[in-house]
Amino acid sequence: MMSGSLMLEENSVKKGPWTPEEDRKLVDYIEKHGHGSWRALPKLAGLNRCGKSCRLRWTNYLRPDIKRGNFSEQEEQIIISLHASLGNKWSIIASHLPGRTDNEIKNFWNTHLKKKLLQMGIDPVTHMPITDHHLNTLSNLQHLLSLPISPWDNPLRLHNEATQLAKAHLLQNLLQLLTPHSSLSISNNLFNTQQISDLTYNDLSIGSSFQNIPINIEPPQEPLPCENYMAATHGVLGFENDSDRVKTFYNMNQSLNSLPNLVPASPECSNIPTAIDSNWEDLVDEEASNSYWKHVMNQTPPPWTAS
């Protein structure tokens, strides 16, 4: 069997990692002719790749305006804030971070920010406190799993096994929600219903691979006042007007900002003026008819919070 990087499709289009030679061909062609039709490009550029692969390689890696390196603290804040209001709209989020690609932001979210939010006690999907939502789900699951099944005296044993399997998948999906990017497996002893029923929040742990059940999850160090933020982003409080919503959102960001600061990977990183600095004004002007974004990101209290 051929390895993935060498595997060729029937039409001999290469897949897998790009070589420096391929990169050079692609860059040379686009610099001279522009990309034009991506489908036609590979042939014209002398590349044995599909147009889609060329486009992705260019937009995500070779483009001259790509900004490499670690995300700054400010960029993190922007991503978190935009994700709270936009969800997984990576391309839109990327459009507000000059030099960053949607793919890069998506990867950064999945590998860093998701974990960070979980450790803060916030569900990175809903941006709601993880306690109520997930524990209710776990509670329901506990009931599901404790339903009596007696495969040995039931003629529908196969059906029951399928049901168990479905339950396993359900639980796995739930746990994956709590453990992003983990290779998850559920051992058979998980289906000891007593063990399941004994699980509490304090018995679960975030950040481990969950490969060894029972699981230990450490609750957040301190309760985070993030309910208001959740309400703001999801409208559960039924605000009377935008002003209330804006105030609440501001309060949330103060909560986020009060968390321990991230340490830049390189000391000089935080001192480098970024494109963000020069474009942030544009963003806030564009994003907010109200001025709350400016206050949120500049961490200055807006007038309406003055008592």
Add this chain to the structure above:
DNA sequence: AAGTCCTACAACCGCCGTACT
């Protein structure tokens, strides 16, 4: 030192929306 596990991220896949015929 060797094997295994884990993390990060580049790249791929499939779906969807839009433009064009």
Add this chain to the structure above:
DNA sequence: TAGTACGGCGGTTGTAGGACT
């Protein structure tokens, strides 16, 4: 209006390299 081509997007996978045992 239907069909097709194309580009964009988000989810997922594959794999290199570091960490750990």
